[in-house]
Amino acid sequence: MTPRWTPTRTAIVLAFAGAALGASGFASAQASGATAAPAAGKSAGKGADKPAGMTVLPxxxxxxxxxxxxxxxxxxxxxxxxxxxxxxxxxxxxARIAKMIEELGAARGTSGEARKVADFYAAYMDDAAIEKRGLAPVKPMLADIAAIKDKAALVRALGASVRADVDPLNSTDFFTENLFGVWVAQGLADSARNLPYLLQGGLGMPDRAYYLENNTRMAELRTKYQQHIAAMLKLAGYDKSDERAARVFELELALAQTHASREESSDIQKSNHVWTLKDFAARAPGIDWNAFFKAARLSGQERFQVYHPGAVSGAARLLAKPDLAVWRDYLAFHKLNQYASLLPKAVADQRFEFNGKALTGTPQQSVRWKRALAATNExxxxxxxxxxxxxxxxxxxxxxxxxxxxxxxxxxxxxxxxxxxxxxxxxxxxxxxxxxxxxxxxxxxxxxxxxxxxxxxxxxxxxxxxxxxxxxxxxxxxxxxxxxxxxxxxxxxxxxxxxxxxxxxxxxxxxxxxxxxxxxxxxxxxxxxxxxxxxxxxxxxxxxxxxxxxxxxxxxxxxxxxxxxxxxxxxxxxxxxxxxxxxxxxxxxxxxxxxxxxxxxxxxxxxxxxxxxxxxxxxxxxxxxxxxxxxxxxxxxxxxxxxxxxxxxxxxxxxxxxxxxxxxxxxxxxxxxxxxxxxxxxxxxxxxxxxxxxx
Structure with a gap:
């Protein structure tokens, strides 16, 4: 499973699967690539380390x-x-937490939530069992996707895929692979009630810039991403994977063109839109919103805080006359990508090939216990x-x-x-x-x-x-x-x-x-x-x-x-x-x-x-x-x-x-x-x- 907290979301805890923090948080995994200075440092006891060399002036x-x-x-x-x-x-x-969980798992008296924690971690660590099961766990999901025969079924599937997402006020990153994310909190102008916030999503790369910017670096990443889509589909047994991948990428490109930029997302005034159910039909025609929200378990909600109205309306336009075959491939790829770490090694490795090596330049995947801890914390x-x-x-x-x-x-x-x-x-x-x-x-x-x-x-x-x-x-x-x-x-x-x-x-x-x-x-x-x-x-x-x-x-x-x-x-x-x-x-x-x-x-x-x-x-x-x-x-x-x-x-x-x-x-x-x-x-x-x- 791809964690809600990921390195794409301004993470500090790198081995904690990259836990997230956002625009109103303190720090990020991103930091300086500065060339090392030649100054030498000495320990200053109970004070800060005092740089001994003065080659670089403060x-x-x-x-x-x-x-x-x-x-x-x-x-x-x-x-x-x-x-x-x-x-x-x-x-x-x-490392301390992992050892703590392993000790809990080995202790006979562990029960309640502690036992659940230990069992979750142990199941993830059992890579032999995961390898033995192969793609069997995800096949029912892929079968449900393959059974989508009309637009109504597609809308229900997209609604059912909605999950809780990050706080948009504390992140400039909206990296959900589902078409939309939902965050629940008090309304921007109403402190008396909680509302569902609807957030843009649906992309496999971190941001619209990766799809739209015209430079060599982004062009290379777009090529590698299409290769990644094709490789994942091929691992799951889909034929003509290159052709399918090209069409999936074009769909995501169309979605990216509807997304708000990061600067726009950080402008609260541009994101303060409260829609009723009737507003969705008027402002985002093209799909049956009643059916979508019923599948998302949001029926009965009178008001929604629509954080990214352009993305909502844009997705609806793309769904007005959908190419069902492309949308099925899109959903299948994202389901595989989402749960890659819980599937055979070949699938997990392929996901890292793109998300790790290509996107962040990380040459080696984290060892199993770190990923197990990340998933358990998640x-x-x-x-x-x-x-x-x-x-x-x-x-x-x-x-x-x-x-x-x-x-x-x-x-x-x-x-x-x-x-x-x-x-x-x-x-x-x-x-x-x-x-x-x-x-x-x-x-x-x-x-x-x-x-x-x-x-x-x-x-x-x-x-x-x-x-x-x-x-x-x-x-x-x-x-x-x-x-x-x-x-x-x-x-x-x-x-x-x-x-x-x-x-x-x-x-x-x-x-x-x-x-x-x-x-x-x-x-x-x-x-x-x-x-x-x-x-x-x-x-x-x-x-x-x-x-x-x-x-x-x-x-x-x-x-x-x-x-x-x-x-x-x-x-x-x-x-x-x-x-x-x-x-x-x-x-x-x-x-x-x-x-x-x-x-x-x-x-x-x-x-x-x-x-x-x-x-x-x-x-x-x-x-x-x-x-x-x-x-x-x-x-x-x-x-x-x-x-x-x-x-x-x-x-x-x-x-x-x-x-x-x-x-x-x-x-x-x-x-x-x-x-x-x-x-x-x-x-x-x-x-x-x-x-x-x-x-």
Missing amino acids: GDDFFAYANGDWLAKTEIPADRGSWSAMGALAEDTN AMDEAVGKIYVGRYFPAADKARVQKMVANIIEAFSARIDKLDWMAPATRAQAQAKVTSLYVGVGYPDAWKSYDGLVVKRDDAFGNAVRAEQFHYEQELAKLGKKPQRTDWAMPPQLVNAVNLPLQNALNFPAAILQPPFFDPKASDAVNYGAIGAIIGHEISHSFDDQGAQFDAQGRLRDWWTTEDLAHFKAASAKLVAQYNTYQPFPDLAVNGQLTLSENQADLAGLQAAFDAYKASPAGKAAGADGERQFFTGFAQGWRTKMREASLRRAVLTDGHAPAQYRTYIVRNLDGWYKAFDVKPGQSLYLAPQDRVRIW
Whole structure:
């Protein structure tokens, strides 16, 4: 099964199947492909690692200055498109979790959800049994597809394939292979009820750009993708696979032409469309929407939040007079592609040949236990997380982080009070958002239940299908219920963090609250620079170009004066222009607009964390050395290397800038110049009037 969390969705936890986080989240698997600097590093004990060599000045390249030794010595693992401090932490965390699950499986007394977790993992690990079963598990699905004889049956099949998808407010990536994805949350303008969000999908490549951009790299990928479609169909016994693949690709190309771009998807105002069932018939004619929604188990819903109306109308046009043979081949390929990891090795390897090697430049597939853990986390994320925090997350760590959160929120609030450009009415609304934030640290207040999920020790394929359906049912169960601000979007074992604008809430999972981001033995300077910057980043997402459009109740509402909004947009435009100048390849630059939300959160979050550190007893006592530790700790959290294919994909599709350029946000903070004595003429130097100041 292809996980809901995949490396295409701004992932940190690379071995956790690539767990997702999005545009309002802290980090991504994508990061810098910078050339290693020749500086040598030494351990600084309980402080940040202090670069011993001064070959690279902080003011010329702060990323290389802080990380030169690591960059010079580190090789990207063969099963990765990138490697980072976060990737290493995720790897260590996942190894502990896998061992924990294996121990549970071997223990006679394991029962309940723990037994389900152990059995799911064990079934996936039994590759011999999977190989022996061959294509038998997927054949009934392929037979159902082959039995589609008319348009009505096709519409029912497409509706039945709908599953729960990612939060569009926390991802610029909509990588669902089903025609549409569904996400359930409160309406953009209505905090009193949950609505089903309808999202664009149906593509086997990560984004419309892969189908539409006219350059050599994309042309090569399109050729390889058609070869991949043909190979998958051939493995399943379909004749004339090359001809079928060409027609499937043309269908996907037509779908891609209807899709919103990533920049459009990140513009909430362009995505705020509430349709009734009658609206679908009028605005997206061509299919029987009653039949579609009945098959999708969404009958009876009065209103839908249509996030991508162009894609919905476009798909309906393509279905008005469908070529049934092409649509059958399309559905068959995507079914095979979706469940490839649970089918014989030849099928799984073929999927990796394209999704791994071609798309990300990763030369080697992850070993079996990593994929088994990814699938288990995908199926029962909070069941695994509950066991994890019971073993590995001390109450003392939670309390200390909660204190840091309170300090940084206070610092952010103080910055709002000091803004000379903000009118009192706007300031009051901003402060209301700050004071009403729900901040979850470590793990949810209440755990999901997995009662009713059937897991069999000898049925890896069936387990995955049932888990996917179970998750969809959990999401559908939210419809008709009051939204809960305390619901978590991330499991505790994920190395990540997130801001949830509709809930006015933050999640800081337990797994990120470990070294190098949070270390109980480290100095306050390092902790505020590392985890403090993450905390500040997530707080600041409530006030980035997207988050600032939501009020304290999570409603999409304009709470700005005209003058204040104009100032905010002008300052943001300066940040867009700054990031547009970063160019990792001669033919490819960072997209300052696509990455604006993350860059704003990096800027405001780092400044708030720095203020909080400076106000702390340790910050008052440590002086300039502590300030240098703070900024170096921040930069060392971003130590990352990427293969070229992965970096190119990141620049094109990720809402986060590559890591090197995220580190460069320091050039906008006056405190960084003072700490490192950065002078005019150095590459990162900005004159005071050119430094971007928003919050």
